[in-house]
Amino acid sequence: MRYIEIMDTTLRDGEQTSGVSFSASEKLALAQLLLTDVKVDRIEIASARVSEGEFRAVKKITNWAKENGFLDKVEVLTFVDGEASINWMLESGATVMNLLTKGSMNHLVHQLKKTPEAHFEDIQKVIALAQSKGISANVYLEDWSNGMRNSPEYVFQFLDFLTTQPIRRVLLPDTLGVLTPAESYSFVKSIVERYPNQHFDFHAHNDYDLSIANVMEAVRAGAHGLHLTVNGMGERAGNAPLASAIAVLKDFMPEVTTGVVEESLYSISKIVETFSGLRIPANKPIVGDNVFTQTAGIHADGDKKNNLYFNELMPERFGRKRSYALGKTSGKANIENNLRELGIKLADEDLKKVTQRIIELGDRKEVVTQDDLPYIISDVLDTNAIEYKIEVLNYVLTHSKDLKPSATLKVKIEDEVFEENAQGDGQYDAFMNALKKIYEVKGKTLPQLTDYAVRIPTGGRTDALCETIITWNWNNKEFKTRGLDSDQTVSAIKATQKMLNLISL
Numbered sequence: 217m218r219y220i221e222i223m224d225t226t227l228r229d230g231e232q233t234s235g236v237s238f239s240a241s242e243k244l245a246l247a248q249l250l251l252t253d254v255k256v257d258r259i260e261i262a263s264a265r266v267s268e269g270e271f272r273a274v275k276k277i278t279n280w281a282k283e284n285g286f287l288d289k290v291e292v293l294t295f296v297d298g299e300a301s302i303n304w305m306l307e308s309g310a311t312v313m314n315l316l317t318k319g320s321m322n323h324l325v326h327q328l329k330k331t332p333e334a335h336f337e338d339i340q341k342v343i344a345l346a347q348s349k350g351i352s353a354n355v356y357l358e359d360w361s362n363g364m365r366n367s368p369e370y371v372f373q374f375l376d377f378l379t380t381q382p383i384r385r386v387l388l389p390d391t392l393g394v395l396t397p398a399e400s401y402s403f404v405k406s407i408v409e410r411y412p413n414q415h416f417d418f419h420a421h422n423d424y425d426l427s428i429a430n431v432m433e434a435v436r437a438g439a440h441g442l443h444l445t446v447n448g449m450g451e452r453a454g455n456a457p458l459a460s461a462i463a464v465l466k467d468f469m470p471e472v473t474t475g476v477v478e479e480s481l482y483s484i485s486k487i488v489e490t491f492s493g494l495r496i497p498a499n500k501p502i503v504g505d506n507v508f509t510q511t512a513g514i515h516a517d518g519d520k521k522n523n524l525y526f527n528e529l530m531p532e533r534f535g536r537k538r539s540y541a542l543g544k545t546s547g548k549a550n551i552e553n554n555l556r557e558l559g560i561k562l563a564d565e566d567l568k569k570v571t572q573r574i575i576e577l578g579d580r581k582e583v584v585t586q587d588d589l590p591y592i593i594s595d596v597l598d599t600n601a602i603e604y605k606i607e608v609l610n611y612v613l614t615h616s617k618d619l620k621p622s623a624t625l626k627v628k629i630e631d632e633v634f635e636e637n638a639q640g641d642g643q644y645d646a647f648m649n650a651l652k653k654i655y656e657v658k659g660k661t662l663p664q665l666t667d668y669a670v671r672i673p674t675g676g677r678t679d680a681l682c683e684t685i686i687t688w689n690w691n692n693k694e695f696k697t698r699g700l701d702s703d704q705t706v707s708a709i710k711a712t713q714k715m716l717n718l719i720s721l
């Protein structure tokens with residue numbers, strides 16, 4: 217089996233994401249996790265000369281790496297700038313440089329304004345100097361992909377030159393993310409065949425959303441290593457994402473292997489999300505919040521029947537769990553899956569009612585989570601037990617500055633309809649005052665409200681529902697009623713309606 221070396225460049229190319237800057241401590245923590253938990257083969261942690269902060273970060277990482285035997289896996293991007301980058305490396309303690317050179321005539325002529333011969337001479341000097349100081353070299357051919365399209369003679373002249381140099385690897389970047397999968401294959405293949413003794417890394421960018429397809433084709437063509445970033449961070453549309461690349465190699469390319477630990481990919485993704493502040497889209501493969509959530513009732517039903525809707529991407533591989541969303545597309549099977557996890561069993565009739573309630577909430581765009589389920593169940597079962605003879609048909613509640621809150625309501629008691637309005641200290645108080653007036657007309661009194669408690673189920677982890685529990689005193693006996701709704705006032709009115717029906721029994 218062919219071993220593919222994984223070089224993670226989250227801390228260098230990933231940090232080139234607009235608006236992202238890791239602190240030195242964050243860089244150290246990520247470097248440690250990447251090398252010891254995720255077990256990538258190498259990490260690129262910075263560009264030389266960038267800043268004082270970057271220098272401190274590199275120094276911290278190299279100190280740790282030296283003590284723990286990882287120094288040879290820690291790389292820094294450097295420039296063809298005589299002694300400048302090398303001196304920076306020496307002071308920071310880094311020992312592997314990824315030398316950025318020009319991989320297309322276009323960049324060479326317009327940016328460095330040099331001939332190929334002059335560029336090669338400069339490169340040779342830098343590599344020799346580095347070697348004399350104990351620094352080993354990998355060489356990036358920047359804009360290599362366009363070079364292969366527009367100036368292949370130059371690229372091959374350059375690669376011929378590199379065969380004469382004491383370097384470890386040649387790094388082939390699709391700097392502008394312009395390659396198609398077919399080109400990734402044919403360009404890498406032509407190079408690997410011509411230089412069988414050289415190690416080539418492929419470095420994709422995601423401008424056309426083709427980075428993973430390109431990575432696959434480069435590996436199929438014989439690339440020996442890949443450059444990836446956690447969450448696909450990187451300049452513009454980013455780099456090829458580590459988690460997706462690892463899953464694709466594992467599932468579609470059995471002829472290759474890597475040293476990366478799949479189970480660690482989700483946790484590193486979350487940590488990088490936190491440190492970078494760059495939110496992971498919910499639908500991002502492997503690491504997005506939604507990618508292991510079945511929302512459709514039919515899919516949940518199929519999972520029950522021989523795992524019909526599973527693919528190779530089992531969440532447990534990545535340290536995650538499958539979940540079943542609750543909303544308007546939930547069917548019974550979805551809800552049963554959630555109930556099973558909570559250890560709750562319901563009769564068929566009750567399950568149907570709970571399902572109906574969840575669909576209603578979903579229709580109102582409320583997001584229902586598993587945490588809400590026990591509340592919904594107890595509300596549905598509680599409401600079931602009561603035969604509703606008294607109904608609050610309509611109401612208007614007002615709240616305005618410097619005016620007393622008021623309420624107008626229409627209530628059906630048995631077959632009679634009553635309408636009243638009243639003011640109060642708050643909207644609910646006004647509602648109760650109007651209700652009292654209706655009951656006075658009928659020559660009845662209402663229980664005394666002794667406690668009124670509002671809570672968001674599960675301490676605020678979900679905001680779909682609000683529960684109001686009202687304690688009443690009726691003929692010296694206390695009882696409680698509960699109302700559940702996404703709106704706090706409505707939940708209180710539901711609790712009150714329950715009370716009206718209980719006292720009429």
Ligand SMILES: CC(=O)SCCNC(=O)CCNC(=O)[C@H](O)C(C)(C)COP(=O)(O)OP(=O)(O)OC[C@H]1O[C@@H](n2cnc3c(N)ncnc32)[C@H](O)[C@@H]1OP(=O)(O)O
Nearest residue numbers: 229263264265266293295296297316317318327328358391
């Ligand atoms: C593929 C990639 O992602 S490459 C990413 C490389 N990393 C970075 O660019 C890190 C961030 N960059 C920086 O902090 C700065 O650009 C520095 C510190 C590297 C250089 O800063 P400055 O000296 O202010 O130069 P500035 O950024 O304006 O311009 C870049 C210079 O480097 C030159 N240059 C471009 N590529 C190279 C190279 N591979 N080797 C040497 N010099 C290069 C340019 O021609 C330009 O030189 P000029 O000013 O003589 O025309």
